[in-house]
Amino acid sequence: MTILVTGARGNVGRRVLERLHAAGHPLRASGRTPAELSVPAGVDTARLDLNGPDTFEAALRGVDKVFLYAESDGAKEFFAAAAEAGVRHVVLLSSSTVGGQDAASDPLAQHHAAVEDALLASALPGTVLRPGAFAGNAFGWSDAIRTGKPVELPYADAHTAPVHEDDIADVAVAALAGEAHLGRTLTLTGPESLTFREQLAVLGELLGREVPVRELTRDEAVERMGRFVPEPVLTSLLSQWAAAVGKPAGTTGTVQDLTGRPGRTFRQWAGENLGAFAAQD
Template sequence: MTILVTGARGNIGSQVVARLHSIGRPLRASSRRASGLAVPRGVQTVALDLREPGTFRAALHGVTQVFLYAEPDGVADFLKAADEAGVRNVVVLSSNTVMLPGADKDPLAQHHRVVEDAVFASGLPHVLLRPGAFASNALGWSADIREGRAVQQPFADAQVSPVHDADVADVAVAALAEGSRMSGVVPLSGPQSLSFRTEVGIIAELLGREIQVRDLDRDEARETMGRFVPPPVLASLLDQWEAGLSRPADTNATCGPWTGAPARTFRQWVGEHLGAFGDMPAR
């Protein structure tokens, strides 16, 4: 009855491991490099690389459920091995980009679509979690905010519904712990539609100081972000953000029906991570 958590070094995967351990579920945490993998005492660790079939057997031994990080390379072979090993349920961390217009040509969407298609083809019972923008994306502004510079954000008035990563982890655990209650596709949104400018305003309010926002056009975004974001991925992001100028983001797919708790807000996420943006205000 062991649950295998892939990508256990990641933000969501590590939280899934901690939550499953806290409720006493037998589990095994995996990463491409098992050495140095920080897990609660008593949790098994194993090296698993989807590009290396030789790592599958040890990782899947005795496993009945898998939390699968969306990695296209080798995923079909891994799912075949999982089926042969007796896995009965796969919970995939996918993305809502697969549902957006033009997803068939979008590199971000295709990264996740390859994994989803492999899951469909495997015939394994599954849950596909499709969160939208993560609240933690705001960490991309942290260096500028700490240094007192203006936040540089393309389409600063675009609307998103930021999802707290803890909510995604909670839904993943619900899918693993109560698999019979949840199946198929589960979109996940945050509880509020917020512009990037409003998000920065929330950070500024909680820090107790003003933060300027510089709204970049496409050319400026390519110049600023193109140094560290591949051009096809950047084009995808800019298209998504530009589309968000014309409509509020969807807030109808929060975690509540699956966790029984209200969705965490962006303000709550900022309060929990305020130190990443600068000195905490005196109380």
């Protein structure tokens, strides 16, 4: 039976697809425009718009398991179609914001919670992954670091426990491999809590030069980040960061529990991606 991987162009979905392919699983990768997908040889592709129920039946035909990127619009219809198609395991990529203290008023948490609730109501067997901050969020600083400008950000002393996208993919594949994790909700973090300032210091150390930081006020952050971040998402992020100033982020051992090895550190992620931050000649 086939495993359907949604979000196959994304940072996590792409990694999940590569791992499953290497393990020899029959696969189908989906996207709104299948022709734009870059997949390993022999991997089937299908058009799937998670907001378009008319695309569900064909994408799910013959599918046994699904790796699903959370999309609240159309979630109920998707799970109904998956049940009709005979899907017996959904691994849902959600967010740790769902378990946060302010989840009831957090737009990001509400978006992901709606998908989790739809999965639960569907009675489809599922595993929910709730990663925290991605290590790859640091790419947002790359232009400033590469050009020697100060990194401008609000709440520089806010803590996160950045999780490596490879670890999220490894956990997803472990969950898809069998039935041991059916019905579980797994919160994923990196192995250590670091402030944004500390993450930038790691990058600076590896680059061999200081990375200057200029801390923005909240109003400045709203004005600058609001140009490319939707307002509900920005409000959620700023509130999370404000609450995390001076408060080390909790960490979980989920990665080690499911993979048998410690989670990758932010320093490891930074070393693997240092070229994105290096000065250009």
